[in-house]
Amino acid sequence: MKKQWVALVALCLIFATAFSSSAFAAETIPGGPSTNGKLSYESVIDYEEMIEGLKKIEHASKGKVEVFTLDEYGKTEQGRSIYAAKVGEGPMKIWVQAQIHGDEKLTTGAVMELLKALGKSGNKEVKQILENSTIYAIPMYNPDGSLMNIRQTVLHDEEGNSLNRRIDLNRDWSENGFAAKESLAVYKFWADVKPDYAVDLHHQGFKTVYGTNYSTSMSLGVSLAPNGPTLPGIKDGLYNDLTRQMSVYVYDALKDYGHMHIDRYQVGGGDSKYEIDIRGGVVSAMMLGLNYNNINPTGHSNPAIFFETKGNTRDGGLGQKSNGHLERQNYLGLKALLYGLATGEVQQVDPDRWEEIPAYPLAGYQTDSGIVPVNQ
Numbered sequence: 001m002k003k004q005w006v007a008l009v010a011l012c013l014i015f016a017t018a019f020s021s022s023a024f025a026a027e028t029i030p031g032g033p034s035t036n037g038k039l040s041y042e043s044v045i046d047y048e049e050m051i052e053g054l055k056k057i058e059h060a061s062k063g064k065v066e067v068f069t070l071d072e073y074g075k076t077e078q079g080r081s082i083y084a085a086k087v088g089e090g091p092m093k094i095w096v097q098a099q100i101h102g103d104e105k106l107t108t109g110a111v112m113e114l115l116k117a118l119g120k121s122g123n124k125e126v127k128q129i130l131e132n133s134t135i136y137a138i139p140m141y142n143p144d145g146s147l148m149n150i151r152q153t154v155l156h157d158e159e160g161n162s163l164n165r166r167i168d169l170n171r172d173w174s175e176n177g178f179a180a181k182e183s184l185a186v187y188k189f190w191a192d193v194k195p196d197y198a199v200d201l202h203h204q205g206f207k208t209v210y211g212t213n214y215s216t217s218m219s220l221g222v223s224l225a226p227n228g229p230t231l232p233g234i235k236d237g238l239y240n241d242l243t244r245q246m247s248v249y250v251y252d253a254l255k256d257y258g259h260m261h262i263d264r265y266q267v268g269g270g271d272s273k274y275e276i277d278i279r280g281g282v283v284s285a286m287m288l289g290l291n292y293n294n295i296n297p298t299g300h301s302n303p304a305i306f307f308e309t310k311g312n313t314r315d316g317g318l319g320q321k322s323n324g325h326l327e328r329q330n331y332l333g334l335k336a337l338l339y340g341l342a343t344g345e346v347q348q349v350d351p352d353r354w355e356e357i358p359a360y361p362l363a364g365y366q367t368d369s370g371i372v373p374v375n376q
C-alpha cells in the first residue's frame with residue numbers, strides 16, 4: 001500500500017507539471033507565499049473560461065468525462081447555467097464541489113485539473129479511481145458570485161432586477177432556507193445523485209499552525225465537528241469515523257510536501273479556538289440527510305469534509321506567484337482522497353489519528369445558536 005501511495009504521489013507531481021499550461025506555471029515559493037490574504041485572480045479561471053475548459057476536457061477525454069448543466073434543476077439568480085461533470089464507472093459515488101463562495105477561486109482550477117487528469121490518464125491509479133467510483137463534480141457552484149467577486153449570490157426578481165439581498169449559499173440548505181435558485185438546483189441534483197462521500201472546497205484567511213510560525217496553507221474541516229455535539233449521533237457514529245478518516249488520509253498525503261502546512265479547521269482568535277458545528281452548511285445538510293419539500297424522501301445522507309485553502313480574492317491584490325502552489329495543493333489533496341476512498345484505504349485509517357492533525361486547544365463549538373464551551 002505504501003509503495004502504491006508513493007507511486008501516486010509521483011504521478012500527481014507529474015500531472016502537476018504536465019498540465020502546467022497556466023495554472024501550474026507558477027513556481028513553488030520557498031518559505032511559503034506572503035500575500036496578506038490577497039490573491040490575484042487574473043490567472044484564475046472565470047466562468048466563461050471554465051465552460052471552455054470543461055468542453056476541452058470532455059472532448060480530449062473521448063467520452064470519459066461527461067459535461068452537462070443543471071438547467072433541468074434550475075439556474076442561478078442571474079440566469080446562468082451551473083455546470084457539472086461526471087467521470088468514472090464505479091458504484092461508489094463521490095461528490096466534489098468548489099466555489100460555493102464566489103471569491104474563493106483557486107478551488108475551481110483544482111477541480112478542472114482533477115477532471116483533466118481523470119479524463120486523460122490511462123495509468124493504474126487513475127484506472128482504480130474510475131473503476132471503483134464515479135465522480136460528480138461542480139467546479140463553480142456560484143457563478144454569479146464569482147463574476148461579482150463576492151462570497152454570496154444576490155437575489156433577483158423575475159425581470160432580472162436585483163433585489164439587493166445577498167445570500168450565503170453555504171447557509172441556504174435548511175428547512176427555512178433555499179432562498180436562492182442555485183441552492184434548490186444543486187440540492188435537487190444531489191438528491192438525484194445520492195453520493196456516498198463529498199468534499200467541498202473553500203478558502204480561508206490567514207492563520208498559523210499551532211505551536212509554529214508556519215502559515216497554514218490548508219485546513220481540513222468537518223462542518224459538524226468530529227466528537228462534537230452533533231456528528232457522533234448520526235448513523236451511530238459512522239460519519240464521525242469516516243470524516244476523521246478522510247481528513248487523516250488527506251493530511252498524510254500532503255504533510256510531507258514542501259511548503260504545505262496542514263492543520264485542522266478552527267475559528268476564533270487567541271490561543272484556543274472553536275470548531276464549527278453548523279447545521280445550515282450545505283455539507284452539514286448532506287450529513288444530516290435534509291429532506292426539504294420532500295425532495296429527498298428517503299433521507300439520503302453522506303459524510304463530507306472540506307478543504308480551506310489560504311487566502312481569498314475578496315480584496316483583489318497581488319500574490320499571483322502563490323496561486324499555482326495553492327491550487328496544486330488542492331488538486332493533490334482531492335486526488336489523494338478519491339484514490340483513498342476508491343481503494344478502501346481511507347476506510348482502514350484509525351479515526352483517532354485525527355488528533356494528530358495539528359490544532360489549537362479546543363475552547364468549544366461554534367454552533368448555529370452560539371458557542372457551546374468545552375471544559376478543558
Ligand SMILES: [Zn+2]
Pocket residue numbers: 101104201202203
Ligand atoms: Zn468558503
